[in-house]
Amino acid sequence: AVCAGVTWEPWVQAGEGSFTCRRGRPFLAPSPFSEKSFVKRCSEDHHPDAAEAATGAEPEAAEDPEEVEALEDGRCAGIYGEYRYAVERWYTSNVLNMHLLMYTGQILGQLEQTMVECPEAGLQGFLIKMEETLPYRGGVFESAMPQFLEGYTNLSDDAAAQWPLKHGFMRVQEMKAGLDSLPPATIDIAICYCGREHRPGAGYASTKEDLSWLHTMCEGLEDLCKQLVRIFLYEKCGPQLTHEAVLEEYTGPFRSAELVLVEEQIRADDCTAYLTHIVAHYDDAAEYTFFLHGDAPEHIYPEMQLFFQTARSILQGGPLYDGQELPFVYLTFNYLDLTTGFTWDDYGSPRLWQELFGSSVVPHRSEVKGYCCVQLLVPRSRLHLRPRAWYQRALDWFGSAESYTSLFPVGTHLAKSDIICRAPCQLWMPWWHIVFGENVTAPKRHEDPRL
Numbered sequence: 001a002v003c004a005g006v007t008w009e010p011w012v013q014a015g016e017g018s019f020t021c022r023r024g025r026p027f028l029a030p031s032p033f034s035e036k037s038f039v040k041r042c043s044e045d046h047h048p049d050a051a052e053a054a055t056g057a058e059p060e061a062a063e064d065p066e067e068v069e070a071l072e073d074g075r076c077a078g079i080y081g082e083y084r085y086a087v088e089r090w091y092t093s094n095v096l097n098m099h100l101l102m103y104t105g106q107i108l109g110q111l112e113q114t115m116v117e118c119p120e121a122g123l124q125g126f127l128i129k130m131e132e133t134l135p136y137r138g139g140v141f142e143s144a145m146p147q148f149l150e151g152y153t154n155l156s157d158d159a160a161a162q163w164p165l166k167h168g169f170m171r172v173q174e175m176k177a178g179l180d181s182l183p184p185a186t187i188d189i190a191i192c193y194c195g196r197e198h199r200p201g202a203g204y205a206s207t208k209e210d211l212s213w214l215h216t217m218c219e220g221l222e223d224l225c226k227q228l229v230r231i232f233l234y235e236k237c238g239p240q241l242t243h244e245a246v247l248e249e250y251t252g253p254f255r256s257a258e259l260v261l262v263e264e265q266i267r268a269d270d271c272t273a274y275l276t277h278i279v280a281h282y283d284d285a286a287e288y289t290f291f292l293h294g295d296a297p298e299h300i301y302p303e304m305q306l307f308f309q310t311a312r313s314i315l316q317g318g319p320l321y322d323g324q325e326l327p328f329v330y331l332t333f334n335y336l337d338l339t340t341g342f343t344w345d346d347y348g349s350p351r352l353w354q355e356l357f358g359s360s361v362v363p364h365r366s367e368v369k370g371y372c373c374v375q376l377l378v379p380r381s382r383l384h385l386r387p388r389a390w391y392q393r394a395l396d397w398f399g400s401a402e403s404y405t406s407l408f409p410v411g412t413h414l415a416k417s418d419i420i421c422r423a424p425c426q427l428w429m430p431w432w433h434i435v436f437g438e439n440v441t442a443p444k445r446h447e448d449p450r451l
Contacts, residue, residue, distance in 0.1 A: 075117060080114075080117070080118040083099065084121070084163055087100060087168070088164055091171070095446075095447050095449055104128050104129065108129060119154070120159055120162065120163040123148055123152055124164070124165060127148065127165070127171070131168070134172070134176055135179060136310070137313075137316050148169070152165065180317075181317075183317050184316060185228070185286075185315070186286040187314055188230050188288075188289040189232065191211070191232065192236060192273035193233040194294060195240035195246065209294030216308065217307070217311050225315070228255060229255055229315070231250050231257040232257075233246065233257070233259040233294075234260050234272075234273035234277060236267060243259055262276050262399075268398040270425065271394075271398040272395060277289075278383060279391050282384075287379065288314050288377060289380070290375075291378065292375050293374070296375055299375050300331050301333055324450065326451075327382070327437075327450050327451075328379070328433055328436040328437065329445070330371035330445065331376065331377060332374075334371060335372075336369060336371065338365045338368045338430065339365060347407070348408075350362040352428060353431075356393075367440050368440055368441070371442065374432060382436040407423065
């Protein structure tokens with residue numbers, strides 16, 4: 001039997017030598033635990049010295065550390081070796097890992113040095129960056145592919161074989177062909193909006209919502225925005241003198257712009273804004289709907305990039321790859337574990353769940369996980385998983401004073417703090433993924449292979 005990647009360090013546990021097998025070709029892939037590795041023929045029980053021990057022969061002398069080091073490619077040791085391992089993990093699982101993110105930026109950020117020290121790592125970084133930016137047409141493919149091809153032809157066969165460069169190249173080529181075959185998709189953007197200066201909640205300073213980020217989304221794609229994007233502003237702060245000017249600003253660049261005054265007995269913020277949109281446009285919903293706050297840049301970091309990249313991808317036919325549409329997606333970054341914190345109330349949350357989902361069984365708070373702050377992307381197929389009547393009933397309930405009082409163990413008195421924090425809607429906040437067909441525990445976005 002051949003043991004690939006037997007550890008050289010004299011690491012002994014429970015009286016036996018410890019050694020591990022590496023994945024990939026060749027079998028000199030670096031260990032994630034940073035121990036030195038080499039290929040060595042082993043006995044059937046995989047202990048390097050077992051055969052010698054059985055015959056009474058002297059154990060074979062351990063390799064000289066310098067000889068072991070020489071078996072590795074010294075040019076591509078250190079972070080380059082860790083980067084190769086991270087890329088292989090990505091290609092195998094489609095799940096992001098921290099080393100992939102960290103080292104891609106570092107390698108491409110010092111590209112000239114990388115191409116001297118380990119050109120294979122630089123070329124692999126080109127492929128990862130192309131794969132990242134292709135869906136929203138970041139332009140990297142056109143500039144990076146010629147550099148990749150030129151650099152690849154200068155590699156020796158042995159050097160090229162030690163990295164998954166061919167695998168990455170085929171991924172990028174297949175991805176581009178798939179994206180180029182897709183038509184653009186329509187987008188609705190439903191915005192929970194307040195047209196006057198206001199305090200978003202207790203402890204927040206007064207602010208005036210700035211929607212200029214809508215223009216940024218369309219830079220370079222003005223014709224597509226004019227054809228495919230509708231804007232809906234759901235005003236939660238009553239009639240404002242600025243409404244006419246706001247509509248005029250956003251009617252021109254988009255297919256249409258509409259402002260709707262949301263009617264409710266007691267303010268419920270994004271719950272009634274989003275539900276009003278779904279009820280009104282259930283039959284003519286776009287292929288994808290973004291549900292956002294007017295102050296979305298406060299929630300989608302950094303600088304709305306995830307929204308911009310996703311929207312631009314949709315407009316250019318980018319989200320469908322391998323025949324799969326994007327699922328429901330949270331666009332924010334604060335993942336909530338409801339085991340602790342104020343987004344679950346031991347009395348009110350079960351009542352809220354039973355009221356709206358019509359369920360006699362309520363999951364334990366530790367099972368319900370989602371993202372904070374309700375910036376969502378919902379494909380039409382997910383929106384239609386529930387009938388319009390369900391959304392209408394939820395809208396009527398959130399817009400009524402009963403949505404507050406039914407969550408109290410006793411009494412019907414509303415405290416100012418309840419109203420300021422919009423208590424029912426706050427408790428509902430990390431449950432939107434369940435409305436649109438996801439499991440009770442929403443996956444962390446970077447661990448979701450669908451994305």
